[in-house]
Amino acid sequence: MTYDLSEGDVAFLRSRYGSKALEFAAELQVTPSTLVADLGQLRARYPEHFAAVAEVTAARRRAVGKLRYADQLLADDDAVQQATAAPVAALRAADIASLHHGALVHDVTCSIGAELTALAAEPGIGGVIGSDLDHIRLAMAQHNLSVAGGTGPRPTLLRADALTVTSTADLVIADPGRRNTRGRVFGIDQLDPPLLELLSVYAGRALAVKCSPGLDYRNLRTRFGFDGQVQVVSLDGGVREACLWTEVPGLPENRASVLRTMSDGRPRLYEVTSGDPDALDDPGVDEWIIDPDGAVVRSGLVRQYAHRHGLRQLDPQIAYLTGDHVPVGERGFRILEQLPVTEKVLRGALAARKCGSLEILVRGLDIDPDRLRKKLKLKGAEPYALVMTRIGRQGVAFLCEPGIRAT
Template sequence: MTYQLSEADVAFLRSRYGSKALENASELALTASSLLGDLTTLRARYPEHAAALAETVRARRRAAGKLRHAEALIADETAVQQATAAPVAALRAADIVSRHRGAVVHDITCSIGGELLALAGEPGLAGVIGSDVDPVRLAMAQHNLDVGLGAGRRPTLLRADALTPVSTADVVIADPGRRNARGRVFGMDQLDPPLLELLSVYAGRALAVKCAPGLDYRNLRTRFGFDGQVQVVSLDGGVREAVLWTELPDAPANRASVLRTAPGGLTSLYEVTSDDPDDLPEPGVDEWIVDPDGAVVRAGLVRQYAHARGLRQLDPQIAYLTGDAVPAGERGFRVLERLPVTEKVLRGALAARGCGSLEILVRGLDVDPDRLRKRLRLKGDAPYALILTRIGRTGAAFLCEPGVRA
């Protein structure tokens, strides 16, 4: 189910009656299998807003653990899916304060207000502005800011097109839409608004543009002359975004920011930059194989990461690392034996060890892990990991103990 809320829906949901209706709707399962029946129940009591109630409750459930005050948000599932996770937004707000203390910040694609909540909580900023071309999203943002900030300082909200500057804010944030009617889009010119237009309209101003993690930033540099910083951010092992920062004199060209949450809501961070040293020992194979965080890999900072942690590469062109220990907080695989990438040999080695479950990691080879796992016909009980990669021009398989996090 995908339902786009209207301004009338949002006004109803913000009312006292709507709030009670949301409480009642939250008691329903609203799963894929129960949705039709649950909507029938809601229509009997709230005929004009049944779909909006179901959509909002489902959006709140999707937002749990991702956005602040998820239990009280007004949003649709699409907006929640596109919204920046709270720890990532908090990191960006802190970045802006560290570089532009006392600035006014304008989020020109503020949507339901997730980024604004993080910015408004920073005392080092002089002011926060949010704008969006969609009046429904602005109405949602107003509610979400009311819930999230209470009596605290409120951002100014405006309706405006992102490509029409309406403020002289010191820092501008943009999050171009990455979906259209046919689904997810990947080309820079397919974003809404298009990336190159954003960079042109706000040329000469401090700008942070949130992009998909798979952005071809190398092409952006070489073909279109982008000379700002590319920051790749991950959260709990998942790469979330690539951020383009402009007007940052002397900043490293590339930066990887790795966020991890812990019980109690605490968030830890480490960063690697292209200014860090990257000299390494000769490649080889040690006791452990380490698969660096995806942000490090996508930012092209594997060597810098390895240098800081006393690791080396299996091969200069491959992102797997190796060492005598696993760095704190990272996941490593203890090597048991090295094998050729031959199904017959792999099947025999796994059968000899009684392998029943197998995690397969692949880098540098054209191998489908799921198809290979089926062909290996595992029959035992023991868990193992298999790392398939390339050393020079030759494929190599490393049979390992299950991955462990140090």
């Protein structure tokens, strides 16, 4: 359960004594087996603020690998979960600098300042404003910005409602809350603030709204008349968000942005857009099956991606692709044999190859991979992959070598 920090908690944590308390807490294990003892130590040392120290310590650990300066942040668990991962925020900042060079940017839901940090570090941005209704989060943002430093202009912070226009910034960023007391929400009217209200308040102004990657953007276009760009972003194979861009002329309707962290820690980016060519050879089956990144699939750009890499589809309605090679950086499965989708046949084929571990990928069929794996009763030692889909109305399974990522 997340602990809600008070104004007094944040003031303490920003002090020299609070810093020492967080250093002490960082040395504790805080595992299920040590939790009671660890909290007892914190309560004995910091009776008024022990819960806040524990909350921030847990939030810092969650932020490792997601946010910059994770070990120095002031944040609660909810704020870290909502915060945009640093490479995604940096990509957006670079986009803004390219589209609106020298712009004044206003993040109207700035929370603990994760996005502000990326904006302030981007040299092509002229100025940054951050606002939020939660004065506790603003106090944490002030601390986090001081930790991050940067060579650009220091962001200006103010307390304001996101649905009240408080600046004449060239571009507005909003990140509506996607959680309530019952957990994650998905409807556009359940966001906080509601998506349609945001689009209405800032109509006619350049706006970037971060939404859940599961956003039904087709419904947003057809039912509500949204005519901007939908950018779906993934990071290291996980789809992170759908960002809606308005009032930026010339942008293609859909864009997939795929970020991969390289061995040196730097992100590598490739993008596919609805403005790219999408002509393909007729569907068929070749040597390899390629499962495109989730950002490409969710943005409806599978054909454009396939055209770029000389691939084709197994079926026009299915996102799996096939070809005689695997694009660099992508994952592919070399086909060994094609099988019908029946448990008896699959069990026999896997037993003949002494299969002991099996990765199962499914598209277009109502099959639970975990339940199927148990029914197949694997007893060997060899690893394989099973790609299950349909071609036309016929279910089909491809027994493959284990997946590889092309280099």
